[in-house]
Amino acid sequence: MQDLAQLESIALDLPQTKRGHERCVALLESAAELFLEHGYDAVSLDDIVNHAGGSKASIYKYFGHKEGLFKSICDYRRDQFFKDIFMPFNPQVSSFRNYLIQTLINFQEHLKQPEKAAFMRLILEQSQRNSEIAQHIHEHGPKKIQLAIAGWLEIAHKNGILHCENPLFSSQFYFGILRDIEWKILMGLPQDESDQENTNYIEYCVDRFLDGHQKP
Template sequence: MITPVLLTHSFYSVMFKNLANIGTDGCDSPQTRRGYERRLALLLSANDLFLDRGYDAVSLDDIVNHAGGSKASIYKYFGNKEGLFVAICDYHRELFFKDICVPFDPEVSELREYLVNTLYNFYRHIIDPKHTAFMRLIMEQTQRSPDLAQYLHEKGPKFIQMTIANTLSRAVELGKLNCPNPLYSAMFYFGILRNTEWRIMMGLDAQLTDQEMIEYINYCVDRFLDGHQKV
């Protein structure tokens, strides 16, 4: 049984170091150190306030009072409050891909190990209380904005599924699997954690201990691979 390798750096500590690098279409990018620091402060303040109070309860004045500066900087770097929210969503997504759903390299890792580690790192991600709070915030906002929902789905869940689908396609090319529909199989693969994800989102505990989750993931990945063996 493979014991997953937990990624060592904190999701949020890295997020706070890099938030100012995220661009917003149609808005200015900082050209000076002061501008860079101002943009970062606005992003961090908006992130904290949205999580603490909820999106609707936070005004641009609240963000400016928390971060310092003026609303002109928000308009310059993000366009508006919605632009701030999308910029934060973009960074959460980018960091998720970097740490959890990395491209498969058959010269670096074995397929089974890759699939086990991806699920376990995903599990560690979804049980983080800060992640749960942010996902609830996203669910609330996407109910009101079909365009935002479509954007985040295309850039998030769909992209993640395609990463695994491409991994399975690569394994087929290498003669390791029989997988006639990699996208369907990728959707099935992520379903392994669906119960845990919904339990957390609904405020319940994860039900399994970390050791039990490792055993569960190993078991499910073995069954997943058994179903894709070449006849």
């Protein structure tokens, strides 16, 4: 469970007590469950309160309104995503090649979880219908992920591990490695490749990525 500080960027009014923290997280998790089961439009604030306990006043206090609650769910899950997938690069533990490979493998394993894929589909659906949500998701999701990897690429460049003049462009290129796998999962297509085949593919692509970032 996230501590109080980790909710600071998610809730409008940061809960100061353990009980308030638990109520805030329960609303996030219950709302996400109901949205996935019934769809965003079919779920009311009353439904969420009945499922999670508490009151609508708590939703207004912590999130402002239903749309704010949905954005907070996305932010909450994004933080969990970062926690599960991204680890700081430690050259004493792993090579940069292995770091890049393992990050993509972690990302792929995350996508393969049915509940995670279903929530991504929900995000795409709501983004098509609400430009403000779309902008929020992009700024706090994909863009933040790209910037995180760009930061490590910049450090690797400064340390002479690779040559990377534009870390953000290279980060976007790097995540393109998973684009085909990601879209197959989101479209519900069968995964014909085995885990080993996908790992072989990721390793091959990372090697080609690093080949393109050799010192001139």
